[in-house]
Amino acid sequence: MSKMKKVFIIISLITIFTTACGDNNNVSEENQTSTAVxxxxxxxxxxxxxxxxxxxxxxxxxxxxxxxxxxxxxxxxxxxxxxxxxxxxxxxxxxxxxxxxxxxxxxxxxxxxxxxxx
Ligand code: HEC
CATH class of the missing domain: 1.10.760.10 (Cytochrome c-like domain)
Structure with a gap:
């Protein structure tokens, strides 16, 4: 595998990981505001x-x-x-x-x- 290809795969994984975490944060914030008084x-x-x-x-x-x-x-x-x-x-x-x-x-x-x- 070329070095460029490895770098591309690593960047893709980081992007997927951080996007997934970002979504989770949004969900928990929405839950909080809907029950907060x-x-x-x-x-x-x-x-x-x-x-x-x-x-x-x-x-x-x-x-x-x-x-x-x-x-x-x-x-x-x-x-x-x-x-x-x-x-x-x-x-x-x-x-x-x-x-x-x-x-x-x-x-x-x-x-x-x-x-x-x-
Ligand atoms: C001395 C205690 C007490 C105080 C003070 C009190 N409540 Fe209640 N409240 C109750 C109880 C007990 C129930 C009935 C729960 C049941 O159905 O068994 C109730 C029921 C309710 C319900 C209907 C809930 C339901 O599902 O039937 C509402 C709305 C409500 N109270 C709002 C208020 C508000 C607003 C105040 C202040 C202005 C207040 N209460 C003050 C004890 C109190």
Missing amino acids: DKNSPAYEIYQQNGCISCHGTDLEGKMGSLTNLQDVGARLNEDEIKNTLLNGKTGTVMPAYGESLSEEDIDTLTSWLSENQ
Whole structure:
């Protein structure tokens, strides 16, 4: 085999290897952004200031079992169902009603923020 051919093969291998690694990095970054909670959003501030964290966790991971995990609540419930839960609480659970303590605007902000979590 000529020297040129060897060099070409080595360069090709390096290119394939680094391209494959680059793709893997992209995949893991996409996964991270889809589950990460945007803690700078106005909705998160409402979430934080009204004690949701104590039961649902700082990352919406749920502190009282998997049913309090809100990371994919948008896939379980539609916007009306989420809004109703916030307004009236959830019967048979300790989920409080926020219809009296939060403004309709805050409820709507929380609702659309939560329904984006699918
Ligand atoms: C005292 C604990 C507690 C607090 C505080 C609390 N929750 Fe909950 N929440 C729960 C429990 C328990 C459930 C019901 C889980 C189940 O279905 O068994 C629930 C259910 C929910 C659901 C419906 C989830 C589903 O799949 O049915 C949403 C949405 C929700 N909470 C949002 C919030 C938001 C937003 C706040 C703050 C404004 C909040 N919760 C405050 C305990 C709490």
